[in-house]
Amino acid sequence: MTPFEWNFPTKLTYGPGRIDEVGQIAAEFGKKAMIATYAKGSALDPVIERVESSLRAAGLEVVIFTGIEPNPRAQTIDKATDIFIAEKCDLVIALGGGSVIDGSKYIAATAFSGGKSWDYVVLGERTPREYTGAFPIISIPTISAAGSECNAGGVIQNAETNEKSFSRSPYRIPKVAIVDPEILKSVPLHLTKESCIDIFSHLVEHYLSSHAESEFADRMTEGMILCLMDNFEKIVQNIEDVEVRGQLALCSIFGWSGIQALGRLGCIPMHSVEMPLSAYYDLPHARGMVVVIPAYLEHMADAIPHRFAKLARRCFGVTETDDLVAAKLLHVKVREWFKRMDAFLTLSDVGIPDDKFEQMADDVVRMFPGGAPESTAGPRPISKDEIVRIYQLCK
Ligand SMILES: [Fe+2]
Incomplete structure (x- = not known):
């Protein structure tokens, strides 16, 4: 067996209906939350509204960034990061599948550490830039696939170069994952x-x-x-x-x-x-x-x-x-x-x-x-x- 270190720092909050606890949970991490999610116009819309209502009911200000792609683009993530910084957000609510959660990790850590999201990915022999920290992330998976909701990984793609790559950072491990199987029912x-x-x-x-x-x-x-x-x-x-x-x-x-x-x-x-x-x-x-x-x-x-x-x-x-x-x-x-x-x-x-x-x-x-x-x-x-x-x- 190879020597290892392992921990699982994400608090897992599981159960039908528990998405409505997001406001109360988020209030522990700040006063202004960015909800990062896919483009509106899907079955997810009512869930976005539910999350927003819960956050507002708990007294948080909310910024909603929609439009993260199924293969999240570094250019889109950078746009979201600029908004996160300009709006002085305190945390990210990653509401979506692996792509949204991966993208949200780059938003939270790049906003904290500076530069562009692509600076941090593995790319051949180059030494990727290292994060100095990250804003807190709460993940709400809307599909069960990537496991991104509780881990350090993240994949993004560069739309300008047709490259797709990854990085891992313990700073980006979500603080809480709200896993509500009721919202997973609508996955086709x-x-x-x-x-x-x-x-x-x-x-x-x-x-x-x-x-x-x-x-x-x-x-x-x-x-x-x-x-x-x-x-x-x-x-x-x-x-x-x-x-x-x-x-x-x-x-x-x-x-x-x-x-x-x-x-x-x-x-x-x-x-x-x-x-x-x-x-x-x-x-x-x-x-x-x-x-x-x-x-x-x-x-x-x-x-x-x-x-x-x-x-x-x-x-x-x-x-x-x-x-x-x-x-x-x-x-x-x-x-x-x-x-x-x-x-x-x-x-x-x-x-x-x-x-x-x-x-x-x-x-x-x-x-x-x-x-x-x-x-x-x-x-x-x-x-x-x-x-x-x-x-x-x-x-
Ligand atoms: Fe995979």
Whole structure:
């Protein structure tokens, strides 16, 4: 097991109807709140109004910033940051999915630390700027997928350069996450399916990207994957089942909380391979992961076969005793699962042609360099040609 530090500083406030407590909770952190959210004109509008009412009832002033994109743009975040500073806000209420919560983290920390949001992301060999602190963040997830509501991570994209990248900072961990399963009921079926698969991608990234053994982390992860699979089956039967929405919310939060990786820090090659799909084609991240996961698992099975085999046996019913054979069955089982859930997608299904594979692979190895030249990090360094091959398997 690799030495580690872990804490979970976010106070988790869970339960139907608890969104109405936001005013009372926010009052502990300041007098003027920015609500950061998506563009108005969706099923979320009444929820925005509810949050605003609760804040005003608790005596807070409110600034509403709408228009954070599903792939949050650095340029939009910078605009929100300027407004946050000009309005002298004290805290951010991140009301939305992973994109809004990620974007809100950059608003809160960039407003506190100065500069532009893009200064802080990982970008090849450059040393990212470091935050000096952040204004408090209260997250209210409206979709269960990214786990961003309780962690330090955040992904944004640069609309001027077609680059998408990430950073992590403990300053940006939300103080409180209000997880109200009632408001998760309105997530449409196709987004629910894609989100479940994004949760799966988080659960397996470290499991399949590190040679370190940590049985505790394995068992935690396997338990969460099995819980996710069970509740994925249930939610497609009734997307308004509040209890099931709650179980999926916990899979989202703890699936990317670090607890799934205790003693086994790894890298995130699957996410790195997906990022150009979102950056060039504005593909929602979760949909991109649906496309990338089976192809990645197929191509990388022989890189770390004993880990792939363990997952295949413990979560997907594989009984084959030879590790390499079992490892190569994982992508088959995952594809079958996606198809059974009517969630399987290829690049052509999402309208992405093959003419930018080289360019996108170049971006991945440039932005997220691995241990060998012209490669990205992974269970073994992944070359540009291998990334092109993975994209070809996504067709
Ligand atoms: Fe993800």
